[in-house]
Amino acid sequence: MYVILTFIFASLSLLYEFSLSQMLTSLTGSSYRNYSLIIGLYTACLGFGSFYYDKYIQKKNISILLYTEILLSITALLAPIYILVLFSSYLSFMPSSIILILSLVPVVIIGLLSGIELPALIYASNESSHKILFADFFGMFVSSIIFYNLILAYYSVFQIIFFLSLCNTLCCPIIIYNEKQPLKSQKIFISLIVIITTITLTGLFFHEDYLTMAQGLFLK
Amino acid sequence: MIIHSVLLLIASVCSMGYELLISKIFFEIGFDETLSLTIPIGFYLLGMGIGTLRVKKDDLYKQLFKIELVLVLLGALIPFIFSIIHTSLQVFILKSDTKAFLQIEFFIFQIIPLLVGYYSGKELQCFFYIFEDKKFRGYGFTLTLSYIGSLAAGLLIPYLISLQVQPIYCSLLLSILNMYILTILYFESGYTKLIKLLSITFSSIIICICLVYGNPFEKFIISALYSEYKSPNLNLNSIKNFVLSTNSIRNIERIRTPYQVIDIIPRDFIKSTTGFTSPFTIYLNLKPQFDSESYHGYHQTMVVGSKNLAKIKNIKTALVLGGGDGLLNSELLKRFPNLEQITQIELDSKIVKLATIHPEITLLNNDSFKNSKINLIISDALTYLRNTSENFDAIYIDFPLPSTLDLSKLYTKEFYLLCMKHLNKNGFITFDVPTLNQNLNPRNLSITRNHKVLYATLISTGCSNISFYGPLESFGFCQPNSTQTNFDYNELSKENLHSSVYINMLKIPNPKMDNAELSKNINSIFKLKRFDVL
Numbered sequence: 001m002y003v004i005l006t007f008i009f010a011s012l013s014l015l016y017e018f019s020l021s022q023m024l025t026s027l028t029g030s031s032y033r034n035y036s037l038i039i040g041l042y043t044a045c046l047g048f049g050s051f052y053y054d055k056y057i058q059k060k061n062i063s064i065l066l067y068t069e070i071l072l073s074i075t076a077l078l079a080p081i082y083i084l085v086l087f088s089s090y091l092s093f094m095p096s097s098i099i100l101i102l103s104l105v106p107v108v109i110i111g112l113l114s115g116i117e118l119p120a121l122i123y124a125s126n127e128s129s130h131k132i133l134f135a136d137f138f139g140m141f142v143s144s145i146i147f148y149n150l151i152l153a154y155y156s157v158f159q160i161i162f163f164l165s166l167c168n169t170l171c172c173p174i175i176i177y178n179e180k181q182p183l184k185s186q187k188i189f190i191s192l193i194v195i196i197t198t199i200t201l202t203g204l205f206f207h208e209d210y211l212t213m214a215q216g217l218f219l220k
Numbered sequence: 221m222i223i224h225s226v227l228l229l230i231a232s233v234c235s236m237g238y239e240l241l242i243s244k245i246f247f248e249i250g251f252d253e254t255l256s257l258t259i260p261i262g263f264y265l266l267g268m269g270i271g272t273l274r275v276k277k278d279d280l281y282k283q284l285f286k287i288e289l290v291l292v293l294l295g296a297l298i299p300f301i302f303s304i305i306h307t308s309l310q311v312f313i314l315k316s317d318t319k320a321f322l323q324i325e326f327f328i329f330q331i332i333p334l335l336v337g338y339y340s341g342k343e344l345q346c347f348f349y350i351f352e353d354k355k356f357r358g359y360g361f362t363l364t365l366s367y368i369g370s371l372a373a374g375l376l377i378p379y380l381i382s383l384q385v386q387p388i389y390c391s392l393l394l395s396i397l398n399m400y401i402l403t404i405l406y407f408e409s410g411y412t413k414l415i416k417l418l419s420i421t422f423s424s425i426i427i428c429i430c431l432v433y434g435n436p437f438e439k440f441i442i443s444a445l446y447s448e449y450k451s452p453n454l455n456l457n458s459i460k461n462f463v464l465s466t467n468s469i470r471n472i473e474r475i476r477t478p479y480q481v482i483d484i485i486p487r488d489f490i491k492s493t494t495g496f497t498s499p500f501t502i503y504l505n506l507k508p509q510f511d512s513e514s515y516h517g518y519h520q521t522m523v524v525g526s527k528n529l530a531k532i533k534n535i536k537t538a539l540v541l542g543g544g545d546g547l548l549n550s551e552l553l554k555r556f557p558n559l560e561q562i563t564q565i566e567l568d569s570k571i572v573k574l575a576t577i578h579p580e581i582t583l584l585n586n587d588s589f590k591n592s593k594i595n596l597i598i599s600d601a602l603t604y605l606r607n608t609s610e611n612f613d614a615i616y617i618d619f620p621l622p623s624t625l626d627l628s629k630l631y632t633k634e635f636y637l638l639c640m641k642h643l644n645k646n647g648f649i650t651f652d653v654p655t656l657n658q659n660l661n662p663r664n665l666s667i668t669r670n671h672k673v674l675y676a677t678l679i680s681t682g683c684s685n686i687s688f689y690g691p692l693e694s695f696g697f698c699q700p701n702s703t704q705t706n707f708d709y710n711e712l713s714k715e716n717l718h719s720s721v722y723i724n725m726l727k728i729p730n731p732k733m734d735n736a737e738l739s740k741n742i743n744s745i746f747k748l749k750r751f752d753v754l
Contacts, residue, residue, distance in 0.1 A: 018258060026629045026745045027602070035257045036240055040374015043236070047367025054361065088606075096603060115367075130273050137269025137341070144262025148254050152625065156747035214746055218634055219641075 001178060002125030003135045005171055009069070009121070010139030012164050013114040016076050017042050018147045019160050020107055023080060024100075027087050041104060042111040049115015057120075062179055065120040066189050069172050072113045073165040073196050077203075079106035080161055080214070088220045124175075158214065159207045166200035169193055221354055225365055227401050228347045231288075232369020233376065234394040235340035238295055239264040240377040241391050242333050245299055248387065248481060249306045249445070250506050251326050253624045263330040264337035271341020277349055284346045285409035285416070287339050288402040292423045294336055295395030296430045299388040302329065303441040311444065311462055312454040382478045388434040395427055442472045442483065445506075447490050477570040480505050480620070484578070487512070500580045502545065504571075504620050507753075510545060515584060516718040518693045519551040522616065524715050525689055525725055526650035527555060529697045529705050535613035539642065540564040541601040543618035544571035546585035549594055552616070553586075555715075563595045563612070565604045572596065601630065605638040615639050617651035623753040631674065634745045636681045640700050653694040654751045667731045673749050675731050676741035688728040692720070 021038045057064060083103045122132045151160055172193050176183060183189065203210060239261055246256035275283065309325060348362045380390045402423065406416050444466045451458040470489040475482040483503040490496055501511040510518065527533075535556050540548055544566040552562055566572050575581045576589045588594060597604060601619075617639070622628035629635065631651075639649050654670050671688055678686045678698050685699040689707070699705075707725055733741070743749040 022625075023746075025626050026748070035243075036374045036378045038374075039240075039261065040236070040371040043367045043374075044371030045367070047364035047370075050367075051361060051364035054363075096600075115363075118363075133272050134269040137265045137272070141262040141266035141269070144258045144265070148258045152254075152748070153750060156744070158746060211744065211746055215634055215637075215744065218745065219637055 001174070002121055003127055003131050005174065006118070006121045006125075006132050006135040007139040007142075008167065008171055009114070009117055010136040011143040012168050013072070013110065013117070014140045014143040015147060015151070015160070015164050016072075016079075016110050017107060018143070018152075019157055019164070020079055020083070020110075022152060023083055023157050024103060027083070027103075038104070038107050041107055042114075045108050045111025046115040046118070049112040049117070050119045051115075052112075053116045053119040060123045061120065062124060062175060063183060063185060065117065065124055066172055066175060066183070068113050068116050068120060069168055069175075070189070070192050070196065072110060072117070073168045073200075075106055075109045075113065076161055076165045076168070077196070077199065079110070080157055082106060084214055084217050088217045156207060156211055158210050159204065162200045162203040162207065166197065166204070169196045169200065221351070223404065224347065224350060227404060228344075228362065228365045229369045229372075230397050231291075231340075231343050231347070231401055232366040233373045234291065234295065234369075234398050235336065235343070236370040236373035237377050237394045238291075238298060238336045238340075238391065239333055240373060241387050241394075242298065242302075242336070244377070244381065244387050245302050246326070246329070247505075249302060251322065253505075253626060255326065259326070260330065260333040264333040264340075267334040267337020267339075268341035268344070269337075271338040271343075272345045273341075274338075275342050275345040275349065279410055280346050280350050280353070281405060281408040282410040284343065284350075285402065285405045285411060285419075287343045287346065288398055288405060289419050289423060290339050291336070291343070292395050292398045292402055293426060294332075294339070295391055295398055296423075296427050298332060298336075299391050299434075300430065300437065301332065303437070305329070307441055307444045308454075311449055312451050312458070378478075381476060384476055386434065386438055386476075388430070388438055392427060392430055392434065395430075399423060399427065438474075439471060440466055442474055443467075443469050443489075446472055446483070446485055446503075475570060475574065477568050479568045480571075482571060482574065484574075487580075502581070505623070507621060507623060509620070510547060510584075512580065512584060514720075515547055517720045517724065519547050520717055520721045521690050521693050521724040522548065522618070522650055522652070522695055523551045523555045524712070524717060524721070525695060525707075526614070526616075526648060526697050528707055528712055528725070529687055529689070530614075530646070530648045530699060531705060531708070532646070534558040536560045537610075537612045537614075537644075538562045539610075539612040539615045541615065541617045541619065541639075542566060543616070544568055544575060545581060546572075546575040546588040548616055548618050549588035549591070550584075550586045553588065553591060553593065559593060561593055561595055563597065563610065565597050565599055565601050567598070567600050569598045572598070602635065602638065605635075605642060608642065611642050611644045611647070613644050613647050615643065615647070615649045617649065619652065621652065621654040621753045622751040623654075625748045625750065628743060628748050628751055629745050631677070631751070632743045632745045632748070633677050633680050636678060636683070636698070640681060640683070643700065646699070646702065648697060648699040651696045651698075653688060653690075653696045654753045667728060668752065670751050671728065672731045672733065672737075673741045673743050673751065676733060676738045677743045679738055680742045686730060688730070689726060690724040691726055691728070692724050694728070 017038055021035055083106070086099055086103050118136055125132055172189065176186065176189060242260045243256045246260065247253050306325070344362065344366055351362055377390060402420060406420065409416060447466055447469055449462055449465060451462055470486045472489065473484040483506070485501040485503065487500045488497050490498060499511040499513040502509045536559065538552055538559060540562055543549065543564065549562055549564065552559060572589065575585060589596065619630045620627055622631050636649065643649070653674060674696055675686060683698045683700050685702040685704055687697040687705065689695055689697065707727060712725055741749070
C-alpha cells in the first residue's frame with residue numbers, strides 16, 4: 001500500500017510545483033528561468049527535508065507522516081493566494097526581485113515537506129527502499145506527462161490546487177486505517193482532515209467565485 | 221569520504237544540468253516551450269527510478285566508472301544527437317511539417333532524458349552503497365548532496381545561457397565535470413589500467429572534437445533548419461549534396477536572450493544554392509517576426525486601420541507594448557504627426573539593442589529609437605501597467621503570437637482590463653490576432669477559434685466596440701464606452717498606403733455566441749486558453 005501512496009504523494013508534490021511555477025510565470029514572465037529555479041530549489045529542499053528526517057527522526061513515525069501531509073495540503077491551499085497578495089499589494093513599493101524571492105517560500109515549504117515525506121514513507125512501509133524510491137520517481141514521471149496536456153489545458157490554477165490538496169488530504173485516512181494501533185492524536189488528525197476536505201470541496205464547488213476574487217485582487 | 225561527497229555533488233550538478241539543457245535544446249529545435257519544460261523531466265525522473273533499481277552491491281567502483289564514462293559521452297554528444305536526428309528527419313524523411321509527426325518525434329526523443337536519468341539514478345545508488353559500506357552518514361545525506369547539486373544546476377544553466385553560452389558548450393562543460401569524476405575513479409575502479417586509460421583517452425578525444433566543432437556545427441544546423449532543404453531520398457550522395465548546399469548558404473546569426481531566441485536571416489541567404497531571392501527576416505523563437513518586404517503591410521494595417529475605426533485624426537500619447545523592433549514606432553510617428561510621446565514597454569533589452577545598431581533593421585524602422593518622442597522602458601508589460609498612473613490616447617499591443625500558454629497570458633481578460641484602466645476618454649486598444657490564412661472572399665470572411673476566444677475575453681471586460689479586421693494580417697480593435705464603428709473608406713483612400721494594405725481593411729464579423737459559450741471561451745491569467753498558431 002505504501003508503494004501506491006508514495007506514487008500518489010510524489011505525483012501530487014511535483015504537480016504542486018508545476019502549478020506554482022505556471023502561476024509565477026503568468027505573473028512574472030520568463031518560464032525557462034522560473035522553471036529552472038523552481039525545479040532546482042524544490043529538489044534542494046527535498047534533500048534538506050530528507051536530511052532532517054534522517055538526522056532527527058530516523059524511525060517509523062506515522063504521526064510525522066500525517067502532519068506532513070496535512071501541512072502540505074494547507075500550504076498548497078494558501079500558496080496561490082499568498083503569491084497573488086504578494087504581487088498585487090507589494091509590487092508597487094518592493095523590488096520585483098525581492099517579490100520573486102518571497103514568492104518562492106511556498107515552493108521551499110512544499111519541497112521540505114515532500115523531502116520529509118519520502119524517508120517517512122520508506123520507514124513506514126515494509127517494502128524495500130528501492131520500490132519506494134521507484135514509486136516516487138514514477139509518480140513524478142506521471143505528473144510531468146499529464147500536467148501540460150490533461151490538466152493545465154483544461155482547468156484553472158485554483159481548481160488544480162484545490163483538487164491536489166483534496167487528494168493529499170484523502171490519503172491520510174488510508175494511512176490511519178492501515179495502522180493497527182490507534183494513533184496518539186487520532187482525533188486531531190481526523191478533525192483536520194474533515195476541515196481541509198470541507199474547504200477544498202467548497203473551493204472546488206465555488207471555483208468560479210474564487211477566480212473572480214483572484215482577478216479582483218490581481219487588478220487591485 | 222569528503223572527496224566522494226564532492227564527487228556526488230558534481231555528479232548531481234551534471235545530471236540535472238543535462239536535463240535542463242535537454243529542455244532548452246528541445247525548445248530551440250522547435251518544440252513547444254511548456255512541453256519541453258515538463259515532459260523531459262518526467263522521463264528523466266522515470267529513468268532515475270529505474271536506474272536506482274538496477275545497481276548491484278558488488279564492484280561499485282567498477283559500475284561507477286562505467287556509468288561516468290557513459291555520462292561523459294552522453295553529455296558531450298546530446299546536442300549533436302538531437303540536432304542530427306531532427307535535421308535528418310526534416311530533410312530526408314519528413315516531406316511536410318505535420319504537427320502529429322513532430323509530436324511523435326518529440327516522444328521518441330524522450331529516450332535521451334530517460335537514458336540520462338537511468339545512469340544518474342544508478343550513479344546515485346552507487347554513491348549511496350559506497351557511503352553505506354564505509355558507514356559514512358545515512359541515506360538522507362546522500363539525497364541532500366544530490367538535491368543540492370540539482371539546485372546548483374538550476375541556477376548555473378540559466379545563468380550560462382543568459383551569458384550567451386551555447387547549449388552545446390554548456391553540455392560540454394558538464395561533460396568535462398563528469399570527466400573529472402571519471403579521472404578520480406581511475407584510482408579506485410577495478411578495471412585494468414589499459415581499459416581505464418583507453419576509456420579516459422577516448423572520452424577526452426570526443427570532448428576535444430566537440431569543443432572544436434561545436435560552433436560550426438551549430439551554425440550548420442541553424443542554416444539547415446531555415447534553408448528548408450528537402451531531399452527525395454536518403455543515400456550518401458544526397459547527404460553530401462545536403463552538406464555542400466547548406467555550407468554554401470549565408471550565415472544566420474542567432475542571439476539568445478533570457479526571454480527568446482532571435483534568428484537574423486540575411487537577404488537572399490539561399491540564393492547561392494537555389495537561385496531564389498528572399499527578404500531580410502527576423503525570427504523570434506523560430507516564428508517569423510517580420511521581413512523587409514512585407515513589414516509595411518503589418519504595421520500600416522495596424523496603425524491606419526485602428527485610426528480609421530476610432531474615427532480620429534490625431535492622438536497625443538500612445539503606449540506601445542512590445543514591438544522591440546521599432547517598426548511600429550516608425551509607423552506611428554508617420555501617421556500621427558502631432559504625437560507628443562510614445563511610451564514603449566519592452567521586456568527584452570537585447571532586441572531593442574539589435575534594433576538600434578543593426579543596419580538592416582535601422583533602415584526599416586527609420587532609426588525610430590533615436591527619436592526624442594520615444595520613451596523606452598525595459599520592463600514586463602503587466603508589471604508596468606499595474607504600477608503606472610499614466611493614461612494614454614491609444615495602446616498598441618505588438619507581442620509575439622501566443623504560440624505557447626506562457627504567451628497567451630498577454631491575451632487575457634486581466635491584461636485587457638489593465639490596459640483599459642490606462643486609456644483616456646475615447647482611447648482605444650489595438651492588438652495582433654493570432655490568425656493566418658484567412659478566407660480572402662470579403663463576403664465570407666471566416667471566424668476562427670482565436671477570434672471567438674478574444675471576442676469572449678473582450679466582452680468579459682465590458683468593452684462595447686469590438687472589431688476584428690484584416691484577412692491577411694489580422695488585428696483586433698477595442699474601444700470601451702463607444703458604439704460599433706465601421707471603416708470609412710473615403711478617409712482610407714486619403715492615406716498613402718501600400719497596395720497590399722487595402723485588401724486588409726476588411727472587417728471580420730463578430731462571432732455570435734450565447735452566454736454559456738462566451739463564458740467558456742474567456743482567456744484568464746488563471747485559466748489560460750491555447751491559441752491556434754501556425
